[in-house]
Amino acid sequence: MIVSYEIPLLLLVLVTAGGAILVKDLMSSVLLLGSYSFFLSLAWAWLGAVDVAFVEAVVGAGLATVLFLLTLFGTNPKDTRLRRPPLSLATLIIFPLLGFLLLYAASDLPVYLDPNSPASVHISPTYLEQSYQDTHTPNVVTSVLMDYRSLDTMVETVVIFAAGIACALLLRRDAS
Amino acid sequence: MVDAFFAVFQRPNFLTFVIIFLWGFYVMITRYNLVKKLIGMYLVQTSVIFFLVSISAKKGATVPVLLSTTDPVQAASYANPLPHVLTLTAIVVGVATLGVGLALCAAIYRKYGSLDEQEILEKTE
Numbered sequence: 001m002i003v004s005y006e007i008p009l010l011l012l013v014l015v016t017a018g019g020a021i022l023v024k025d026l027m028s029s030v031l032l033l034g035s036y037s038f039f040l041s042l043a044w045a046w047l048g049a050v051d052v053a054f055v056e057a058v059v060g061a062g063l064a065t066v067l068f069l070l071t072l073f074g075t076n077p078k079d080t081r082l083r084r085p086p087l088s089l090a091t092l093i094i095f096p097l098l099g100f101l102l103l104y105a106a107s108d109l110p111v112y113l114d115p116n117s118p119a120s121v122h123i124s125p126t127y128l129e130q131s132y133q134d135t136h137t138p139n140v141v142t143s144v145l146m147d148y149r150s151l152d153t154m155v156e157t158v159v160i161f162a163a164g165i166a167c168a169l170l171l172r173r174d175a176s
Numbered sequence: 177m178v179d180a181f182f183a184v185f186q187r188p189n190f191l192t193f194v195i196i197f198l199w200g201f202y203v204m205i206t207r208y209n210l211v212k213k214l215i216g217m218y219l220v221q222t223s224v225i226f227f228l229v230s231i232s233a234k235k236g237a238t239v240p241v242l243l244s245t246t247d248p249v250q251a252a253s254y255a256n257p258l259p260h261v262l263t264l265t266a267i268v269v270g271v272a273t274l275g276v277g278l279a280l281c282a283a284i285y286r287k288y289g290s291l292d293e294q295e296i297l298e299k300t301e
Contacts, residue, residue: 010192013226017196017219021203026211033215040222047233048240048255055264056222059271064218067271071211071278075285085206095202102194107183109190113235115252120234124258125251128240132249138242140257145264156265163272167279 005046012039030068037061051141189230196223208293210281214274221270225263232256 016036023029037060045053110117127148128140135143145153184191200219207213232255240257242249281291288296 007188010188014192014195017199020215020219021199026209029212029215033218036219037222040226043226044229047230048237049229049232049260049263050239050241052225052229052260052263052267055267059267060222064271064274067275067278068211068214071282074282075211075291085208091202091206095198099194099198102198103184103191104180106187106190107180109187110231112187112189112230113233115234115237117231117234119231119259120256124256127257128251128254129249132242132245138245140240140242140254141260141264144257144261149261152265156268159269160272163276166276170276170279170283 006043009039009043009046013043026072027069030065030072033068034061034065037064051139189227193223193227193230196220196226210284210291210293211278214277214281217277218270218274221266221274225266225270228259228263228266232259 013036016032016039020029020032020036023032037056041053041056041061044050044056110119114120127144131140131143131148132138135147137143137147196219200216200223203216204213204220207216234252234255237253237255240254240260242254284296285291288299290296290299
């Protein structure tokens, strides 16, 4: 039912995510978040999503950690003591309820690693079977990203550009 | 009820997703420190992406790169490529929004001298 490497990898992902949340010091928390990204990219490579794993290892574990560290170095390092509000009754009720509802709905999802899940039988075999005739690229992810959905990928750069402009405007020295 | 319990353990990817998603969401809501809130936001983003990618996996399937370009393709022996494509975009856009959030944090720190939500609220009054 469940293959051997999967459970230790998911446990590592869970432990590093919990560590990033529970650790008091912001610097260690950010570094744990970087290792969380890296274990997540390992899990994705194991699931067969090598392109996603590359992007997560470079952008998630690399760039996001660097951005967090730059922010921490730019702000006061002494400001890492963290205060927590007292637990309110609303969160104590709502979050377990939400978790219970999500897990209760799990039986409607396809079983893990199911080859006949609805996501895998509807349109994706068509892409797998015809992409080489259409685009002459053996990597199906590349052919979908750069050929079938190239406009989407092109306009995505507008999002990155807007984010870069926003960062530059926010971090101007003479902004007041 | 017992069936629902076993249904969860047949889907460990979904269990991981639910734990990380709710925990990150809880941290986003309850912590005072702004960088800690952004850590929670990053956990929520990556957990959703993890769930989408884990749906695409098939038992006994390999990466979606065609092994032979002349033989007819057996779709069951390759992982579903469509969630990979969509989540590639989502990862990059997620990190872009994270960068904007961190730039906002730096700007707030420059103006108010703190990243604590309560202290900032006291200074704005």
